[in-house]
Amino acid sequence: MMKFKEVFPPNAYSEAAADKITxxxxxxxxxGLVKAVVYPTTKEQIANMIMLGKSEKLxxxxxxxxxxxxxxxxxxxxxxxxxxxxNKILEMTTNSVTVxxxxxxxxxxxxIQKKGLFFPIKPLEYKVCSVGGLVAMNSFGLDIRYGxxxxxxxxxxxxxxxxxxxxxxxxxxxxxxxxxxxTGIIFSIKFKLLPAPLPKTVSIFKFNTIxxxxxxxxxxxxxxxxxxxxxxxxxxxxxxxxxxxLLLIVEYDNDNGVIKNDEEIAKLDGFMEKLQHLxxxxxxxxxEDPYIxxxxxxxxxxxxxxxxxxxxxxxxxxxFHPCFRESSPLNTELYNIVKILNGSVxxxxxxxxxxxxxFSNPKLSRIKSNHDPSKIFNRGVLID
Amino acid sequence: xxxxxxxxxxKESCPVYRVxxxxxxxxxxxxxxxxxxxxxxxxxxxxxCNNCKVSCPYGVDLKLEELREKxxxxxxxxxxxxxxxxxxxxxxxxxGMSVGMKKD
Numbered sequence: 001m002m003k004f005k006e007v008f009p010p011n012a013y014s015e016a017a018a019d020k021i022t023x024x025x026x027x028x029x030x031x032g033l034v035k036a037v038v039y040p041t042t043k044e045q046i047a048n049m050i051m052l053g054k055s056e057k058l059x060x061x062x063x064x065x066x067x068x069x070x071x072x073x074x075x076x077x078x079x080x081x082x083x084x085x086x087n088k089i090l091e092m093t094t095n096s097v098t099v100x101x102x103x104x105x106x107x108x109x110x111x112i113q114k115k116g117l118f119f120p121i122k123p124l125e126y127k128v129c130s131v132g133g134l135v136a137m138n139s140f141g142l143d144i145r146y147g148x149x150x151x152x153x154x155x156x157x158x159x160x161x162x163x164x165x166x167x168x169x170x171x172x173x174x175x176x177x178x179x180x181x182x183t184g185i186i187f188s189i190k191f192k193l194l195p196a197p198l199p200k201t202v203s204i205f206k207f208n209t210i211x212x213x214x215x216x217x218x219x220x221x222x223x224x225x226x227x228x229x230x231x232x233x234x235x236x237x238x239x240x241x242x243x244x245x246l247l248l249i250v251e252y253d254n255d256n257g258v259i260k261n262d263e264e265i266a267k268l269d270g271f272m273e274k275l276q277h278l279x280x281x282x283x284x285x286x287x288e289d290p291y292i293x294x295x296x297x298x299x300x301x302x303x304x305x306x307x308x309x310x311x312x313x314x315x316x317x318x319x320f321h322p323c324f325r326e327s328s329p330l331n332t333e334l335y336n337i338v339k340i341l342n343g344s345v346x347x348x349x350x351x352x353x354x355x356x357x358x359f360s361n362p363k364l365s366r367i368k369s370n371h372d373p374s375k376i377f378n379r380g381v382l383i384d
Numbered sequence: 385x386x387x388x389x390x391x392x393x394x395k396e397s398c399p400v401y402r403v404x405x406x407x408x409x410x411x412x413x414x415x416x417x418x419x420x421x422x423x424x425x426x427x428x429x430x431x432x433c434n435n436c437k438v439s440c441p442y443g444v445d446l447k448l449e450e451l452r453e454k455x456x457x458x459x460x461x462x463x464x465x466x467x468x469x470x471x472x473x474x475x476x477x478x479x480g481m482s483v484g485m486k487k488d
Binding site (some may be wrong): 014016017018019021022025026027037039065066067069080084085087102104105125127128184277279280285 | 389390391392393394395397405406407408410412413416417420422424426439440460487
C-alpha cells in the first residue's frame, strides 16, 4: 500500500477513516469494505496503479458519482478508484464530443447546448451522474426513443485488467458498455451528437379497462411512425393530475399525433422527470424495472392493480417501473411474478450486487475472463 | 439520526463538493458519517449554504451546526477554531490583532 503514495500526490490518496466510511456505500442498501481511496487524474496514473495493484495483489472498485441503486460501486475490501476528478471535456466537434469519465452529465449538456448541438441521453439523475457511470451501466435517458447510451458512443479508450490501453469502437463496445466496470477503466469517451432533437408529435389515450388499452396498443404499434409508447397507471396519472385512468402516451416521428404545438410538447417532455419526483415525494422509494413479454402485460397490470402498486413503463420495450414503499414485501413477490410471466428482472437499470443471484450469463463471464482474467475490477458485482 | 436515503442527488448542488470532489465532503457523506456516529472534522468543510436541503428530493435537513457540536464532543475543536477562540479571549477579535493595529 505504501507504494501508492509514489503514484499519487498526497491529496489524491486517502486511508482516512471518514473516507473509508463514506466510500463503503453507494445509492443502494449495500455496504462494503474500503482499503483505500485514490483519485486519479491521468491515464498514466491509472496504468501505474494497476501495475502496482497486481504486484501487491490488490483489487479495485471503480466509482463515478456513486448514485447506482444496485450496489455496482460497493467495494469488497478493495481500493476505490474515484474518477470524479477526471472531469475535463477534451474536444467538441459538430458531430461528436470527447470527454473524461468523471464529467457530470448536466455540465456536459450545458456545454453541448452552448454550441447549439444536442445529446439525447438524459436520465433522471443527469444533475449528478457521471458520464463514465452512464456508459458502464448502459443507461437509458428519460426520452426512451433514443435507446440506450450504447447507440451514442463512437469510441472508448480503456485500460483493461491486463493493463493494455485499448481503443474500442463498433461491436466490441459491448465488452465495456454495460459491463458495470468489471472489465476495465474507461478514461476517455467519444459521444455522437445530433444537430437537434428529432421531430415529434404526441397523442394521449385514456382507458378504463386493460383490454381496451391492449387493443389500442396493438393498433398503434403497427404504425411505423410510432417511436415510443409510455404506459401510466391510475396512480401515476392522478399524481400528474391527468385524471385517474390508465393512460397511453404515444409519440410519433411525423404529424400523426394530436399534440403538435411545440410549447405543449415541451411541457409533456418534462412529465417523466416530474412523475419520478412525485413518486419519491409520495414515499415510494424503491423502483424496479422488470421486462414483461407483450402477451403477459395484461396479467402483470392486473397483479399491480390488485396490490395497489403505482407503475409506469415503456410498452414498446416491455419495461415497467412498479414503485414500492420502503422494505415492502411486495417487492420480493415481484421477482416471483416476473418469473411466472416469463419476464426478466434486469430490464433497464443493470445488475450490480442486488440482482446477481437472479441473473447469470455465460457470455458475460467470457468477456470478463478475456479482459480481466485475474479479477481485479469490481469484485462481487455483476458476475462472480 | 438523519433519514437520508443516500441517493446522492445532493452532491453536485454542494459548492464545496464541486471543488473538493471527495465523497466524505459531500452532503451524502456527512449523512453517512452521522449514521455511523463518526463525527470527523471533515464536517467543518461545509459552508452552511443549505443548498443540499433545497435539492434533496426527501427534504432532508442535515442540521450541520448540530453535527458540528458532536464533532466538538468527540474530537475536540479544529486548529482554526481553537486559534479563533484564543484570539477572541486575548484580543477581543478573531484575527489576533490588538486594537491599536486596526486601521480604518
